[in-house]
Amino acid sequence: MTEMKEALPGHETQSHEMNCPKCGRFVGAVTKCPYCGSKVEKRMSLIGLRWAAILLATIGLFLLFLMAKHRDVPVVMLGNIQPTMNFGQIRVIGQVETDARPFRTGTGMSFNVSDGTGKIIVFVSKKQMDALTESNLVPKAGDAIDFVGSLNISDEQSSMRLLSVKELHLTRAPAAAVRLADVTTAMKGTAITIAGKVLDVFPPPADSKRPYALKIKDDSGEQTINFWQAEYDQIADKDMLNGAWVRARVEVSTYQNKLQLKLGSGLDLEVLEEPPAAVETKTPAQKAAAAYRQETAPPRDFSRGRSVPATSLSVGAVTVDQAGQTVRVRGRVESVSPPQEGTRQPYAVMLADGEASLRVSYWSNVNEVITVKPTPGALFEMEGVVEVYRDKPQLKVQSGYKVRLVDDTPASAPAVDITQAVAVSSIALADKGQVRVVRGTLGAPRALRGGVVYPLTDETGTIDLVLWESIIPGEVLGALEEGAQIAATGEVGEYEGQLQLKAVPGYSAMVIP
Amino acid sequence: MSPFWIVLLSVSAGTVLSSVLACLPGLHVYNVMGAMVLGILALEETAFAIPSDVFLPAMTGMIVGWAMLNTIPAVLLGTPDESAMFTVLPGQKYLMAGRGFEGTMITAVGGLAGAFFLVCVVAPCAPRYLPVSQQVLKGHMHWVLWIIITFMLMSEWPKGGNRGVAGWAKFYDAWKTLLAGLATFFLAGMLGFILLTRSPVSHEVAFQNIMPAFVGLFAIPWCLLNMISAADVPKQKPAKSLAINGDVILRSVWSGGLGGGIAAYFPIVTGGVGGMLAGHATAQRDERIFIMGQGVSKFIYYVGAFMLLFVPGLNLTRGGGAWMIKALYTPAGKTDYYMILGSIAVASAISYLMMEPLTRVVLRFIDRYNYRHVSTVALAIIIVMVVAVTGWTGLFIALVGTGIGLLPVLFGSRRLNSLGILLLPIACNMSGFGEVITGWLGLT
Numbered sequence: 001m002t003e004m005k006e007a008l009p010g011h012e013t014q015s016h017e018m019n020c021p022k023c024g025r026f027v028g029a030v031t032k033c034p035y036c037g038s039k040v041e042k043r044m045s046l047i048g049l050r051w052a053a054i055l056l057a058t059i060g061l062f063l064l065f066l067m068a069k070h071r072d073v074p075v076v077m078l079g080n081i082q083p084t085m086n087f088g089q090i091r092v093i094g095q096v097e098t099d100a101r102p103f104r105t106g107t108g109m110s111f112n113v114s115d116g117t118g119k120i121i122v123f124v125s126k127k128q129m130d131a132l133t134e135s136n137l138v139p140k141a142g143d144a145i146d147f148v149g150s151l152n153i154s155d156e157q158s159s160m161r162l163l164s165v166k167e168l169h170l171t172r173a174p175a176a177a178v179r180l181a182d183v184t185t186a187m188k189g190t191a192i193t194i195a196g197k198v199l200d201v202f203p204p205p206a207d208s209k210r211p212y213a214l215k216i217k218d219d220s221g222e223q224t225i226n227f228w229q230a231e232y233d234q235i236a237d238k239d240m241l242n243g244a245w246v247r248a249r250v251e252v253s254t255y256q257n258k259l260q261l262k263l264g265s266g267l268d269l270e271v272l273e274e275p276p277a278a279v280e281t282k283t284p285a286q287k288a289a290a291a292y293r294q295e296t297a298p299p300r301d302f303s304r305g306r307s308v309p310a311t312s313l314s315v316g317a318v319t320v321d322q323a324g325q326t327v328r329v330r331g332r333v334e335s336v337s338p339p340q341e342g343t344r345q346p347y348a349v350m351l352a353d354g355e356a357s358l359r360v361s362y363w364s365n366v367n368e369v370i371t372v373k374p375t376p377g378a379l380f381e382m383e384g385v386v387e388v389y390r391d392k393p394q395l396k397v398q399s400g401y402k403v404r405l406v407d408d409t410p411a412s413a414p415a416v417d418i419t420q421a422v423a424v425s426s427i428a429l430a431d432k433g434q435v436r437v438v439r440g441t442l443g444a445p446r447a448l449r450g451g452v453v454y455p456l457t458d459e460t461g462t463i464d465l466v467l468w469e470s471i472i473p474g475e476v477l478g479a480l481e482e483g484a485q486i487a488a489t490g491e492v493g494e495y496e497g498q499l500q501l502k503a504v505p506g507y508s509a510m511v512i513p
Numbered sequence: 514m515s516p517f518w519i520v521l522l523s524v525s526a527g528t529v530l531s532s533v534l535a536c537l538p539g540l541h542v543y544n545v546m547g548a549m550v551l552g553i554l555a556l557e558e559t560a561f562a563i564p565s566d567v568f569l570p571a572m573t574g575m576i577v578g579w580a581m582l583n584t585i586p587a588v589l590l591g592t593p594d595e596s597a598m599f600t601v602l603p604g605q606k607y608l609m610a611g612r613g614f615e616g617t618m619i620t621a622v623g624g625l626a627g628a629f630f631l632v633c634v635v636a637p638c639a640p641r642y643l644p645v646s647q648q649v650l651k652g653h654m655h656w657v658l659w660i661i662i663t664f665m666l667m668s669e670w671p672k673g674g675n676r677g678v679a680g681w682a683k684f685y686d687a688w689k690t691l692l693a694g695l696a697t698f699f700l701a702g703m704l705g706f707i708l709l710t711r712s713p714v715s716h717e718v719a720f721q722n723i724m725p726a727f728v729g730l731f732a733i734p735w736c737l738l739n740m741i742s743a744a745d746v747p748k749q750k751p752a753k754s755l756a757i758n759g760d761v762i763l764r765s766v767w768s769g770g771l772g773g774g775i776a777a778y779f780p781i782v783t784g785g786v787g788g789m790l791a792g793h794a795t796a797q798r799d800e801r802i803f804i805m806g807q808g809v810s811k812f813i814y815y816v817g818a819f820m821l822l823f824v825p826g827l828n829l830t831r832g833g834g835a836w837m838i839k840a841l842y843t844p845a846g847k848t849d850y851y852m853i854l855g856s857i858a859v860a861s862a863i864s865y866l867m868m869e870p871l872t873r874v875v876l877r878f879i880d881r882y883n884y885r886h887v888s889t890v891a892l893a894i895i896i897v898m899v900v901a902v903t904g905w906t907g908l909f910i911a912l913v914g915t916g917i918g919l920l921p922v923l924f925g926s927r928r929l930n931s932l933g934i935l936l937l938p939i940a941c942n943m944s945g946f947g948e949v950i951t952g953w954l955g956l957t
Contacts, residue, residue, distance in 0.1 A: 032672065032925065045741050050923045056916025057700050064704070064913050068711040069955055076716065083554060083840035084547075088719025089711055127948050150710075151719070154839045163710065164957035 073148045073167075077398055079117025079365045086153040089163060092120070093146045093399070096139040096170075102129065111139045113147075113160075116369030116400045122149060122160045131165040133230070136267035140191070140251075142173030175249050181220030185259050187252040187447075194223065194261070195247040195276035204229075214263075216246060225250055227263035234266025245272040316356030318386060318393045328383040329358060329395060330406060333374045339364065349374050351382070351395075359389060362397040369400030372471060372505040379406040405471075405506055416487040416510050425460035427499060431492040435504060438463065439487040439512065442480060454480065456488065456501070464500040465490060471505035485512045520570045520852060521859065527574025528860040532867040535582035536875055538590045538736075538891030541728075542579035543833040544898060546572055547721055550837050565842050569849070570856040573819065576834050577860035580815035581624040582868060584617050584808065589875050590887055604804065608746060614872055615752040619801055621868040622757060623808020626766050627773065628861035630809065631817055635774075636854050640847075644826040654780060655943035661782060661790065662936050668793065669694050669927050694926030700917045701730065701930065702937025704910075706947075709938050710956045713906045720837070723934070725899045725907035729914020730931040732895050734922050737915070739888035746884045749876050757801055764802050768795035769809025776810070777817035777831060781939045784814035785929050816857055823853045 020027045022038035031040050076090040094115030102109040108125045124132065132138050139145055146169040149160035162168065175191040183192065196218035204210040211226040225248055232238060249268040250261040263269055315331040331351035339345035346361040360382055367373070374380050381404045384397035397403060420437040427436055440458035442465070451468040465488055467477060480486065488509040490501035503509055531542055549572070553563050588604035607616030650657075671687035704726055708714075714722040772791025776784045788810045792803070818832035823844045830839055844850070879887055899907045914934075921928045941947035951957040 034672070034925070046923070049737070049741060049919065053916045053919035053923055056912055057696075057920055058916075060909075060913035060916050061700060061704060061707075064713065064910065065707055065954070067713050067909075068707045071711060071713055073711070074716055082717070084551060084718055084720050085716050086720040086836065086840055087709075087712075087722060088716035090716050125948060126945070154843070166957070 075398070077117040077365075078113075078115050078120050081118065081120075081151065081153065081158065083153050085151050087150060089148060089150045090160075091146065091148045091167075092160070094144075094401075096141055096143040096145050099141050100124065100129075100132075100139045109138075113139075113145060117365045120158060120160055122147070122162055124162045128162055128165050132168070133265065134234075135165075136234075136265040137165070137168060137170050138265065139170060140173070140264065141189075142191075144171040144173075145169070172249075179220040180216070180218045180223045183223060183252060183259065183261065185252075185254050188254055189252065191249060191251050193247065193249050194218075194225075195245070195272070196223075197275070198241050198244050198246055201241050203232075214241065214246075214269075216248075223259075223261055225261045225263050225269075227266070231263050231266040235269050235271075236266075237271040238266075240271060245275050246270060247272055247276055314356070315351050315353035315358045318358050318395065320386075320388050320391070320393050322386040322393065323388050324386065326383065326385050327395070328381060328402075329360075330379065330381045331358065332379050333376050335376060336374050338367075349380075349382075351380065358393060358395060360384065360395040360397060361389075362400075362403070366397055366400045366403075370403045371400075372405040374403065374405075378506065380404065381406050416489050416508065418487045418512070420489075421487060423460040424456070424458045424463045427463060427492055427501070429494065429499065432494060434492050435489060436492055436501065437487065437489045438465075438501060439485070442482055442484050442486060444482050445480075452477065452480075453500075454482075456486070464495075464498065465509070466493075466500050466502045467509065468503070472503055472508065476507055476509050479511050480509065486510060487512055516566055519566050520856065523567045524570035524574040524856040524859050525863060527571035528578040528863040529574075529867070531575035531578035532582045532864050532871060535579045536585050536871055537894060538586040538732075538887075540894065540898060541724070542575055542583075543837070544721070544724060544902060546575060546834060546837050547902070550720075550841060553841060569838070569842065570852065572834065572838060573853055573856040574860040574863075576819050577628070577812075577816055577857055578864040578867075580812045581621060581861065581864040582871060584620040584624075584811075585868075585872055585875050586891075588616050588620070589613050589872070589879060590891060607804075608749075611747045611750045612752065613746075613749045614876060615755060616804060617872045618752070618868065619755055619757065619804045620808035620811075621865055622755065622762065623765050623769060623805035623810075624812040625861060625865045626762050626805070627769060627809040627812030628816070628857060630766050630770050631813055631820065632854055632858050632861075635813075635817065636820070636850075639820075639824045640826055640850070643821070643824055643829070647827060647829060655940060655945075657779060658781065658936065658940040658943060661779075661786060662940060664793075665786065665789065665927075665929060665932075665936075666695065666698060668789075669930075672925060690925045693920050693924030694930045697917055697920045697926060697930040698933035698937070700920070701933035704913060704917060705934035705936075705938040706941075706951060706954060706956065708910070708934075709942075710951045714903050714910065715906070718903055720840070721902050721907075725903050725911040726914040726934055728895055728899055729911035729916075730918035730934060731928070733892065733911060733915040734918040736888045736892040736895065737919070738922055740885050740892070746879055749880065751873070751876075755801075757805065761799065761801055761805065764795075764799075765805035766809050767806075768792065768802065769806035769811075770813055771795060772806070773810035773813025773817060776814040777821065778829075780831065780943075781935045783932060783935075784811050786932060786936075787814060789929060812861075820853060820857065823850045825850055 019025065020033035020036060020038055020040055023033060023036040025033065025035050027033050027035075027040055032038070033040055073089050073091045075093060076085070078092060078094070081090075092113060092115060094113045097112040097114045097119060100109045100111035106126065108123060109129050110121055110123050112119055112121050129138075148163045148167040150163055152159050152161065173191060175193045177193045177195070178187075180194055180196060183194065194216070196216035199215040199217050199222070202213040202215070204212060211228050212232050214225045214227070216223060216225065235241070237244070247270045248263060250263055253260045253262055313327050313329050315329060318327060318329055329351060331353040334350040334352040334357060336350075337348040339347060346363050347367050349360040349362075351358045351360055362384070382395060382397055383402035384395040387394045387396050416437060418437070418439060421439045422436055424438055424440065427438075438456060438458065440456045440462075443455035443457060443462070446453045448466070448468075451466060451472075454465045454467070455462050456465040467480070469477065486509055488501065488503055490503045490508065493500050493502050531545070534540055534542070534545055549568070553568055556562050584604070588608060604613075604616045604620070607613055669691060672690045677683045677686070708722055708726055712719065712722040714725070768791050769788075771794060772787035772789075773784065774787070775790055776782050776787030788807055791806070791810065795806075815832065815834070819834045819838075821827060821829040821831050822835040822838060825846055828844060830836055896908065896911075899911050903910070918928070918931050920926070921930055938947060941950055948957060
């Protein structure tokens with residue numbers, strides 16, 4: 001049996017279990033005396049604490065891991081980022097502003113993103129860059145993007161670091177199918193889809209820094225697609241290219257003032273088993289309409305990690321029970337109340353559908369990016385989080401991109417008031433900025449990046465009618481064609497010394513039967 | 514009022530405030546600065562916006578005051594932060610021998626010596642040499658970190674296995690403390706991966722997302738141990754002399770300056786790790802040198818790291834204080850640098866003068882109240898602070914951190930292993946394979 005030694009001088013006042021039974025020194029919580037090496041029996045409380053520590057450190061850590069792994073990363077508007085969010089992980093939904101550019105050192109790349117409320121630069125590591133390249137997800141200007149990243153905020157420039165490739169969702173900007181003969185330098189900067197038969201593949205000469213050149217031909221003409229070794233390696237059936245039918249998504253650019261078609265990724269080139277269907281010689285308006293439909297088709301996930309119904313709800317279908325859920329609602333605007341001057345109130349829009357009505361609110365920074373502002377009578381689709389306001393459901397919209405015009409005219413009213421039509425020759429430079437209604441016959445269209453121009457001719461003269469895809473509904477663009485009799489409402493403008501009429505947002509052009 | 518008086522008043526106010534706050538156990542100056550940052554941001558676009566001439570010196574004073582005076586709770590109340598880990602063991606020895614006052618004052622002299630070293634030796638050379646050394650070293654940080662980790666893990670020796678029959682039992686006896694240390698390091702590292710990659714703390718207060726884990730790893734275990742072990746603090750005797758001379762001070766500055774300098778300059782390396790490395794490198798055996806050296810090290814670690822942000826041509830962000838300032842202000846050349854150096858000098862003088870009276874106040878306090886009760890109150894303050902800043906999620910993280918932080922204390926290994934929370938994930942990230950590990954864990 002062990003005999004307890006008296007505590008050494010200076011250690012007498014300590015709790016009995018804290019002293020070594022052999023040498024009498026204070027040893028605290030350890031079970032072996034650090035001075036003489038003797039075993040120190042411990043009280044139950046310390047033994048219990050040991051087990052509690054082991055359980056907390058292992059099971060607690062595992063639970064924390066599960067909590068972190070299954071956590072929904074919150075969507076944050078870039079305009080709402082605060083310095084206190086530094087090092088935080090957030091989800092951003094927006095649009096890529098610049099093509100992703102690799103660093104000179106090859107250690108990663110960066111690109112800029114905007115969500116309508118702000119912009120931020122996003123850094124991508126080398127491993128992530130390789131993964132994005134492999135899966136053809138390298139962001140390009142105009143792509144819609146949804147990603148999770150961690151914030152690095154400083155007084156000078158804030159940035160984000162991409163957290164996970166798996167959580168990056170990219171929707172490519174629409175690329176119109178174009179006949180080879182129709183590709184011109186005017187399309188510079190746009191992405192297009194071309195198809196044809198490969199005439200030849202010219203690899204770069206040894207020790208040369210030139211790219212690959214792939215020459216293709218369709219019914220209308222020939223073009224050459226350029227790409228580098230990295231892209232060539234990605235092409236699935238590269239050994240069978242000669243003589244094969246292919247379809248490729250390429251970027252139109254220029255090199256030494258000559259047209260150049262660049263293949264961004266080998267995965268953008270598809271070898272076809274049979275000749276591709278001839279590209280319909282669609283009118284530019286139809287192309288624009290098709291592009292518009294593509295752009296709006298895939299439902300995007302705007303929620304905080306939860307799914308949003310792809311279809312819109314009616315105003316009456318929104319209830320307080322849905323508080324916290326993200327929904328998309330369609331209804332006619334009953335009233336719009338902007339914030340009073342000097343206050344920090346939000347915008348309040350009343351959406352109505354029959355007897356039912358719903359209050360929608362959003363802040364000024366959201367309003368700034370709404371392309372077509374809500375006006376009474378117009379049909380709008382809005383997406384936001386359901387909240388409860390004065391015991392009634394309210395929709396809180398968090399992004400201007402989620403407020404979309406569906407129809408700007410009351411159901412009963414005609415799209416364009418033809419009675420207001422003026423003669424084309426009466427429109428003068430002095431009318432610049434004024435809204436005018438004209439009627440006439442459409443001439444041959446000219447495609448623009450993001451729109452189309454028709455010459456509109458009446459008995460008195462001709463004026464260019466400009467229609468932008470972003471503000472004119474697809475069905476309006478789709479209905480227009482050369483030779484059609486139409487009426488249109490537009491704002492008088494001037495471009496390169498020529499007067500033009502820019503169609504106002506919404507259903508501002510209609511075919512006269 | 515002229516800028517001189519504005520700066521002087523701001524730095525004095527910041528120093529006095531943090532000197533008093535430093536005596537509260539478990540409260541870290543970065544938590545208080547975090548709250549101040551919130552306030553400054555809230556006032557930013559109002560008529561009461563706080564100019565940089567006010568908040569920069571005030572925050573400098575806060576860091577200096579805290580670096581100097583946090584020795585008081587660390588030694589006398591047993592609630593050290595990570596950088597004070599080395600001071601505490603000898604410091605507690607002083608406390609248990611009734612010489613707590615002497616222990617804290619020796620550390621304070623070390624802090625003052627650190628201030629002289631920083632302002633008079635490091636500061637004049639820094640703009641010329643540090644940008645160059647940064648250019649040279651920045652591509653090598655990852656392997657430096659791995660070497661530090663390796664040294665930290667391998668320099669802990671088996672504490673048993675000396676006697677008995679050879680075999681597994683003897684092997685286990687020798688290795689159980691080391692295993693506990695390794696387990697602590699890797700569990701803390703795992704916690705670090707989780708918090709740095711996908712922290713459950715609200716993104717609104719993400720700048721404090723490591724704080725609950727640090728509180729759990731370092732502050733709470735100490736309070737719990739104090740409460741459970743029911744250690745009794747003997748009556749403290751105020752010392753008339755500290756028995757130190759120029760030789761002791763110079764040797765302390767040598768070892769502490771090296772340790773603090775390593776900690777301030779290299780990313781993620783904290784005061785405790787720097788102290789350990791410098792302790793091994795300089796091999797000073799005198800206990801007074803050790804304690805004073807830790808005072809120097811702690812001061813240079815906190816204040817020197819903060820100063821690096823303002824060195825012209827360098828602008829290196831090291832330490833929580835610098836990161837917070839960076840969100841508010843971008844340093845602009847020599848004007849700011851000299852202002853910060855002047856603030857450091859003034860704040861060091863004020864905080865040193867406050868050391869003695871505040872130590873006496875705390876000693877009277879622990880003399881009057883039961884040490885166990887003091888630890889209980891300290892624990893309550895810590896928990897309230899964690900919940901107030903990071904909510905219940907933060908408290909859960911602190912609990913997990915406590916479990917990990919208790920392992921070295923209860924199994925007799927080195928507490929520095931808890932620093933795996935930053936060392937492991939950051940070293941992996943800097944070496945380029947952090948994403949692979951977070952990918953395996955399913956976090957990215």
